[in-house]
Amino acid sequence: MVFGEDTDSKNVLAAEFAAIKERSRWRLNRLRCMTIPEISHRVFRMLAMHVERAGLIGSPRIPVPDLAPTPPAGSMLRRKSMPLPILPPPPA
DSSP states (O other): OHHHHHHHHHHHHHHHHHHHHHHHHHHHHHHHHSOHHHHHHHHHHHHHHHHHHHTSSSSOOOOOOOOOOOOOTTHHHHOSSSOOOOOOOOOO
């Protein structure tokens, strides 16, 4: 059924265009509700994110992690060769 497949693709396209139209309408309404300072703040933040992702500004590269083995937590307390210190009693 070539005719049915063509109709299905037209329905999918129509639904996609309707969704785009609805999103555009929502964004335009949201823009109308924003104040000028909020619009400028959002534009600046969006530009800053794009510039950081492009690697033009921002933090230096993250260093390579040190994956050397480390002793387990609390291993100093479990050693037999190193006794715990004996503290004097608190003053009365």
